[in-house]
Amino acid sequence: MPHRERNGLYKxxxxxxxxxxxxxxxxxxxxxxxxxxxxxxxxEKAILMATLEELxxxxxxxxxxxxxxxxxxxxxxxxxxxxxxxxELVMDACRSTGLTAVEPxxxxxxxxxxxxxxxxxxxKVASPLGGILRGLLAEMTRDSxxxxxxRESVHTVGPVALRTVLERxxxxxxIQPWVLDSRRATVxxxxxxxxxxxxxxxxxxxxxxxxxDDIYLPLILHPAPKRAGDGT
Amino acid sequence: MPHRERNGLYKxxxxxxxxxxxxxxxxxxxxxxxxxxxxxxxxEKAILMATLEELxxxxxxxxxxxxxxxxxxxxxxxxxxxxxxxxELVMDACRSTGLTAVEPxxxxxxxxxxxxxxxxxxxKVASPLGGILRGLLAEMTRDSxxxxxxRESVHTVGPVALRTVLERxxxxxxIQPWVLDSRRATVxxxxxxxxxxxxxxxxxxxxxxxxxDDIYLPLILHPAPKRAGDGT
Amino acid sequence: MPHRERNGLYKxxxxxxxxxxxxxxxxxxxxxxxxxxxxxxxxEKAILMATLEELxxxxxxxxxxxxxxxxxxxxxxxxxxxxxxxxELVMDACRSTGLTAVEPxxxxxxxxxxxxxxxxxxxKVASPLGGILRGLLAEMTRDSxxxxxxRESVHTVGPVALRTVLERxxxxxxIQPWVLDSRRATVxxxxxxxxxxxxxxxxxxxxxxxxxDDIYLPLILHPAPKRAGDGT
Amino acid sequence: MPHRERNGLYKxxxxxxxxxxxxxxxxxxxxxxxxxxxxxxxxEKAILMATLEELxxxxxxxxxxxxxxxxxxxxxxxxxxxxxxxxELVMDACRSTGLTAVEPxxxxxxxxxxxxxxxxxxxKVASPLGGILRGLLAEMTRDSxxxxxxRESVHTVGPVALRTVLERxxxxxxIQPWVLDSRRATVxxxxxxxxxxxxxxxxxxxxxxxxxDDIYLPLILHPAPKRAGDGT
DNA sequence: TTTTAACCGAGACGGTACGTCCCGTCTTGGC
DNA sequence: GCCAAGACGGGACGTACCGTCTCGGTTAAAA
Numbered sequence: 001m002p003h004r005e006r007n008g009l010y011k012x013x014x015x016x017x018x019x020x021x022x023x024x025x026x027x028x029x030x031x032x033x034x035x036x037x038x039x040x041x042x043x044e045k046a047i048l049m050a051t052l053e054e055l056x057x058x059x060x061x062x063x064x065x066x067x068x069x070x071x072x073x074x075x076x077x078x079x080x081x082x083x084x085x086x087x088e089l090v091m092d093a094c095r096s097t098g099l100t101a102v103e104p105x106x107x108x109x110x111x112x113x114x115x116x117x118x119x120x121x122x123x124k125v126a127s128p129l130g131g132i133l134r135g136l137l138a139e140m141t142r143d144s145x146x147x148x149x150x151r152e153s154v155h156t157v158g159p160v161a162l163r164t165v166l167e168r169x170x171x172x173x174x175i176q177p178w179v180l181d182s183r184r185a186t187v188x189x190x191x192x193x194x195x196x197x198x199x200x201x202x203x204x205x206x207x208x209x210x211x212x213d214d215i216y217l218p219l220i221l222h223p224a225p226k227r228a229g230d231g232t
Numbered sequence: 233m234p235h236r237e238r239n240g241l242y243k244x245x246x247x248x249x250x251x252x253x254x255x256x257x258x259x260x261x262x263x264x265x266x267x268x269x270x271x272x273x274x275x276e277k278a279i280l281m282a283t284l285e286e287l288x289x290x291x292x293x294x295x296x297x298x299x300x301x302x303x304x305x306x307x308x309x310x311x312x313x314x315x316x317x318x319x320e321l322v323m324d325a326c327r328s329t330g331l332t333a334v335e336p337x338x339x340x341x342x343x344x345x346x347x348x349x350x351x352x353x354x355x356k357v358a359s360p361l362g363g364i365l366r367g368l369l370a371e372m373t374r375d376s377x378x379x380x381x382x383r384e385s386v387h388t389v390g391p392v393a394l395r396t397v398l399e400r401x402x403x404x405x406x407i408q409p410w411v412l413d414s415r416r417a418t419v420x421x422x423x424x425x426x427x428x429x430x431x432x433x434x435x436x437x438x439x440x441x442x443x444x445d446d447i448y449l450p451l452i453l454h455p456a457p458k459r460a461g462d463g464t
Numbered sequence: 465m466p467h468r469e470r471n472g473l474y475k476x477x478x479x480x481x482x483x484x485x486x487x488x489x490x491x492x493x494x495x496x497x498x499x500x501x502x503x504x505x506x507x508e509k510a511i512l513m514a515t516l517e518e519l520x521x522x523x524x525x526x527x528x529x530x531x532x533x534x535x536x537x538x539x540x541x542x543x544x545x546x547x548x549x550x551x552e553l554v555m556d557a558c559r560s561t562g563l564t565a566v567e568p569x570x571x572x573x574x575x576x577x578x579x580x581x582x583x584x585x586x587x588k589v590a591s592p593l594g595g596i597l598r599g600l601l602a603e604m605t606r607d608s609x610x611x612x613x614x615r616e617s618v619h620t621v622g623p624v625a626l627r628t629v630l631e632r633x634x635x636x637x638x639i640q641p642w643v644l645d646s647r648r649a650t651v652x653x654x655x656x657x658x659x660x661x662x663x664x665x666x667x668x669x670x671x672x673x674x675x676x677d678d679i680y681l682p683l684i685l686h687p688a689p690k691r692a693g694d695g696t
Numbered sequence: 697m698p699h700r701e702r703n704g705l706y707k708x709x710x711x712x713x714x715x716x717x718x719x720x721x722x723x724x725x726x727x728x729x730x731x732x733x734x735x736x737x738x739x740e741k742a743i744l745m746a747t748l749e750e751l752x753x754x755x756x757x758x759x760x761x762x763x764x765x766x767x768x769x770x771x772x773x774x775x776x777x778x779x780x781x782x783x784e785l786v787m788d789a790c791r792s793t794g795l796t797a798v799e800p801x802x803x804x805x806x807x808x809x810x811x812x813x814x815x816x817x818x819x820k821v822a823s824p825l826g827g828i829l830r831g832l833l834a835e836m837t838r839d840s841x842x843x844x845x846x847r848e849s850v851h852t853v854g855p856v857a858l859r860t861v862l863e864r865x866x867x868x869x870x871i872q873p874w875v876l877d878s879r880r881a882t883v884x885x886x887x888x889x890x891x892x893x894x895x896x897x898x899x900x901x902x903x904x905x906x907x908x909d910d911i912y913l914p915l916i917l918h919p920a921p922k923r924a925g926d927g928t
Numbered sequence: 929t930t931t932t933a934a935c936c937g938a939g940a941c942g943g944t945a946c947g948t949c950c951c952g953t954c955t956t957g958g959c
Numbered sequence: 960g961c962c963a964a965g966a967c968g969g970g971a972c973g974t975a976c977c978g979t980c981t982c983g984g985t986t987a988a989a990a
Contacts, residue, residue, distance in 0.1 A: 037936055037985055059373070066976055075937050080978070131373050137429050138370030141293070141363050144432075151430055183442050187423070194422045197369050197429065198383055200376075210415050219447060269954060269967055298945060307968050312947070501941055501980060523837070530971060539942050544973070595837050601893055602834030605755070605827050608896075615894055647906050654890040655883070661833050661893065662847055664840075674879050679915065739962080762950060771963050776952070 038074075047072045047079060051093040056128045060090060060135035087139045087146065090132060091153055099129060100157045104164035110174045111217060113165040118192055118208045121158050126201040134197065158189035166220075179220045188216040270306075279304045279311060283325035288360050292322060292367035319371045319378065322364060323385055331361060332389045336396035342406045343449060345397040350424055350440045353390050358433040366429065390421035398452075411452045420448040502538075511536045511543060515557035520592050524554060524599035551603045551610065554596060555617055564593070564621045568628035574638045575681060577629040582656055582672045585622050590665040598661065622653035630684075643684045652680040743768045743775060747789040752824045756786060756831035783835045783842065786828060787849055796825070796853045800860035806870045807913060809861040814888055814904045817854050822897040830893065854885035862916075875916045884912040 038046060050072035054063050065086060069076045083089040094100055102124065105116040125133060133154065140147040166185060169175045179185055191211050195203055270278060282304035286295050297318060301308045315321040326332055334356065337348040357365060365386065372379040398417060401407045411417055423443050427435055502510060514536035518527050529550060533540045547553040558564055566588065569580040589597060597618065604611040630649060633639045643649055655675050659667055746768035750759050761782060765772045779785040790796055798820065801812040821829060829850065836843040862881060865871045875881055887907050891899055 039935065039986075043936080061371070061373070064976060065978085069938095073937080075939075076978080077938090077980085078936065081935085134370040134373060138366040139293075140429075140432060141291070141366060147432055154430065183446055187419075187447060190423055190426045191419070193430075194426045197372075198386065198425075200372060200379055214415055215419060215451065219451065271955070271966065275967080296945060297947085301968095305968080307970085308947075309949090309969090310967065313966075503940065503981070507941080525835075525837070528971060529973085533942095537942080539944090540973075541943090541975090542941065545940075598834040598837060602830040603757070604893075604896060605757070605830060611896055618894065647910055651883075651887070651911060655886055657894075658886045658890045661836075662850065662889075664836060664843055678879055679883060683911065683915065736961090760950060761952085765963095769963075771965070772952080773954085773964090774962070777961090 043072075043074065043078060044082065045096075047074065047082070047089075048093045048096045051089055052097060052099075055090065055093065055132060059128060060132045063090065065089075085142075085146075087136060087142070088149070091136060091149060094129070094132060095153065100124075100153060102157065102161040104161040106165075106168065108172075110165070110169040110172070110221075111212065113168070114162070114188060114216065115208060115212050117158070117161055117165060118188060118212060119205070121189065121192055122196075122201075122203040122208060124157065125196045125203070130196065130201050137197070154193075158192070159186050162186065162189055175220050184219045187219060188212060191215065275304075275306065275310065276314065277328075279306065279314070279321075280325045280328045283321055284329060284331075287322065287325065287364060291360060292364045295322065297321075317371075317374075317378075319368060319374070320381075323368060323381060326361070326364060327385060332356075332385060334389065334393040336393040338397075338400065340404075342397070342401040342404070342453075343444065345400070346394070346420060346448065347440060347444050349390070349393055349397055350420060350444060351437070353421065353424055354428075354433075354435040354440060356389065357428045357435070362428065362433050369429070386425075390424070391418050394418065394421055407452050416451045419451060420444060423447065507536075507538065507542060508546065509560075511538065511546070511553075512557045512560045515553055516561060519554065519557065519596060523592060524596045527554065529553075549603075549606075549610075551600060551606070552613075555600060555613060558593070558596060559617065564588075564617060566621065566625040568625040570629075570632065572636075574629070574633040574636070574685075575676065577632070578626070578652060578680065579672060579676050581622070581625055581629055582652060582676060583669070585653065585656055586660075586665075586667040586672060588621065589660045589667070594660065594665050601661070618657075622656070623650050626650065626653055639684050648683045651683060652676060655679065739768075739770065739774060740778065741792075743770065743778070743785075744789045744792045747785055748793065751786065751789065751828060755824060756828045759786065761785075781838075781842075783832060783838070784845070787832060787845060790825070790828060791849065796820075796849060798853065798857040800857040802861075802864065804868075806861070806865040806868070806917075807908065809864070810858070810884060810912065811904060811908050813854070813857055813861055814884060814908060815901070817885065817888055818892075818897075818899040818904060820853065821892045821899070826892065826897050833893070850889075854888070855882050858882065858885055871916050880915045883915060884908060887911065 047068065050068050051063070054068055054071060058067075063086060065076055065079050068089070069079055072078075079089060083092060102117065102120050105113050105120075107113050107116060124130075136150045136154070140150050162185070163180065166175065166180055170177050170180065188211060192203065192208070195207055195211075279300065282300050283295070286300055286303060290299075295318060297308055297311050300321070301311055304310075311321060315324065334349065334352050337345050337352070339345050339348060356362075368382045368386070372382050395412065395417070398407065398412055402409050402412065420443060424435065424440070427439060427443075511532065514532050515527070518532055518535060522531075527550060529540055529543050532553070533543055536542075543553060547556060566581065566584050569577050569584070571577050571580060588594075600614045600618070604614050627644065627649070630639065630644055634641050634644065652675060656667065656672070659671055659675070743764065746764050747759070750764055750767060754763075759782060761772055761775050764785070765775055768774075775785060779788060798813065798816050801809050801816070803809050803812060820826075832846045832850070836846050858881070859876065862871065862876055866873050866876065884907060888899065888904070891903060891907075
């Protein structure tokens with residue numbers, strides 16, 4: 001009978017030929033089976049690695065649990081045991097690497113610090129991270145716990161480093177302390193994010209300069225009175 | 233040879249009963265289609281309607297071509313003939329209604345105009361439109377033509393109305409003309425969009441007031457010199 | 465991180481309620497599946513049963529994988545995992561029952577044996593099996609492996625039983641042993657098959673008698689010299 | 697809007713660019729539009745030609761009305777107006793050519809005549825005609841009118857020529873007249889057909905010789921008494 | 929040390945949707 | 960009128976994944 005490997009229950013391991021590399025002379029090199037079976041943290045790391053590889057090759061939209069499992073040489077159950085969805089797996093994978101980390105620049109001046117930081121962020125989102133970001137934002141509607149997670153992750157990509165930059169500026173006396181906790185503080189990264197989401201990558205240096213010099217710095221350096229208009 | 237009436241008129245039906253629905257009062261019993269087969273614009277409208285219904289019931293993420301076709305009582309091919317993907321269909325459906333249209337308010341003062349506009353926009357994205365917006369943004373990476381389309385659609389939701397509001401403010405002398413074409417002009421809607429994407433709906437009035445009074449109006453009413461910092 | 469119980473036992477369910485149907489008396493309300501998920505041989509049997517039902521209701525030509533899967537309450541993938549085509553599925557279904565089996569008659573005389581056998585075969589092909597046979601023969605061109613399978617199946621419907629009949633006749637001395645392996649041995653079933661394929665069912669008793677008495681028996685009882693003509 | 701050619705009703709011919717070869721300098725050679733539109737017999741001939749081409753390229757099983765129409769540069773309606781099904785179209789196409797015609801050989805001796813005829817037939821079914829035959833036989837169950845048509849077509853491929861051969865043999869005195877209308881007359885072609893359907897093509901010369909010398913000629917040259925056995 | 933229970937790898941399972949092809953009918957212009 | 964073209968409503972195709980479940984194996988901790 002063609003096509004079928006009928007013999008009871010499709011048993012792939014018939015006792016004898018169990019090991020895929022039964023031949024002891026064959027190179028077991030590329031195989032993960034270097035002795036004990038992977039568990040816990042080791043397995044988890046392998047999965048996250050596979051996830052990142054898939055992400056960089058096919059992007060967030062085409063990533064499937066099936067391929068990740070296969071690439072990590074494990075079963076889908078091992079994934080679902082740890083992450084309840086594609087989105088959470090991916091988010092975790094991003095965090096596990098320094099993918100989202102940005103080193104706050106320290107050039108000694110606010111303007112150059114901010115500009116440099118924005119350039120770094122622009123470079124980040126031009127990498128596969130950009131598509132991932134889009135995907136995660138799209139799935140935020142799912143449930144509020146997940147939304148919170150994404151928010152915190154995204155908020156880590158820029159604002160945290162930006163705060164460090166601002167704090168140094170406060171120490172230098174360039175800006176006043178209240179700026180730190182005002183809505184104005186994140187305007188630069190907010191606008192950058194908006195620019196990326198609407199216009200895609202790459203974000204040009206001109207745009208960055210524009211945002212920084214024409215909008216951000218005026219807002220935090222020479223703050224106009226908080227209530228500009230006083231009525232309707 | 234069966235079936236053929238060669239050298240004749242090939243008439244398969246006897247002249248009178250040719251039209252399946254010659255008499256509109258006749259019983260449409262066995263067939264669910266009341267009139268003639270829908271085509272072109274009529275069919276298209278039915279499909280877009282079905283799309284909107286699906287969108288409001290299950291949202292963008294769960295919308296499938298299969299269900300839309302079924303709801304519109306047509307075949308999937310009729311959809312794919314017109315739109316090459318779910319995203320384009322949905323985008324078209326949104327445009328076909330006034331779903332994305334916003335009436336620019338005209339209260340006689342810039343601040344109240346802007347605030348009112350922002351409230352309208354916030355209400356928009358709190359509707360199913362919010363989820364759709366997320367979905368479309370996520371798929372912008374697909375190809376640049378599609379990205380452009382989305383961009384233009386999204387840019388219509390707020391900025392166009394905002395421009396009208398600003399133009400009236402210029403006429404009233406509240407702001408200076410150059411603001412219209414500066415990056416500052418869209419900061420309000422940009423920040424609102426960012427707020428919605430990061431924190432979801434509903435966007436509270438406090439946030440809107442904050443953006444308008446603390447960021448937007450200062451930027452366009454009492455503009456600081458364009459280059460705030462003078463060097464690195 | 466939601467969902468994960470890291471550094472623990474990953475237990476998603478609390479030991480007791482693990483099995484979704486631990487108690488057979490419990491209400492299987494929301495689920496249509498009564499017991500555990502079917503697998504292997506059990507599922508296969510259910511599919512073959514569904515196939516036979518479809519065959520008898522709609523015939524080979526109208527049988528679709530879709531309906532078979534639906535009737536067997538499984539997915540199409542479960543079919544394609546086992547059979548690469550409709551034809552192989554159907555062939556297997558036929559074999560799984562005694563559909564193609566014929567009991568060689570034993571009346572004590574060659575002529576009545578053969579006649580009876582031919583009647584049985586004629587009855588077989590008058591059942592749904594007839595249409596199936598046509599369908600399978602038509603698809604034999606596909607590939608030679610499949611062709612071989614069909615050939616063997618078809619060859620089992622008659623010739624095997626016929627051989628038994630002939631062997632008994634040899635023992636009784638009615639015919640000579642060499643007939644068994646000559647082309648003449650299968651002439652009866654060959655002509656019956658041809659009759660069925662060309663003229664359809666039912667094959668009348670007259671035709672059977674004609675074939676047996678006027679062609680088959682003369683050939684094997686009183687064999688003329690092998691080379692009748694002696695030249696061109 | 698990408699993908700769509702929206703503009704009313706998908707009108708492909710916008711009045712101006714109607715003619716596919718508007719450029720009068722372009723070679724209209726390969727085009728069928730050499731003036732007036734084809735009608736009646738001319739069109740029919742073109743369709744049958746297209747059918748034959750499709751048959752020889754893809755075979756009966758893969759032939760579709762859609763492709764035939766496209767190849768004949770006409771619409772599907774033109775086909776359905778003339779033939780109610782694929783099978784009838786194909787059958788007609790076969791008849792329209794001499795595809796099924798066999799010239800009865802006339803070598804002066806029965807044995808060589810029959811052998812030669814069998815060889816010709818074997819060659820026929822080794823051509824695309826073989827697959828067509830299988831397909832048509834499979835569809836004979838559809839309705840009895842169609843079955844009759846197929847039967848007559850198939851019966852023309854061999855038996856008619858065979859009869860001519862037999863009649864000449866009667867004239868020469870090689871066989872007796874009653875053979876002509878006996879079931880024995882067609883045994884040769886019946887067995888050949890069976891051989892082809894079961895074992896496919898090509899049918900070897902050995903098989904043909906076997907059938908002719910060991911079965912057919914003995915039956916018609918030295919006929920044994922009609923009733924071999926005398927009762928059960 | 930021996931059990932024992934969780935975990936691993938693999939992949940079948942029931943299901944949904946995909947995007948394509950073709951069916952046979954129907955409509956629209958143009959000739 | 961028929962012809963060419965192709966849209967229409969519908970059904971099935973074979974594939975890809977989904978998230979769950981089952982099946983032998985390890986493998987590490989409990990006894």
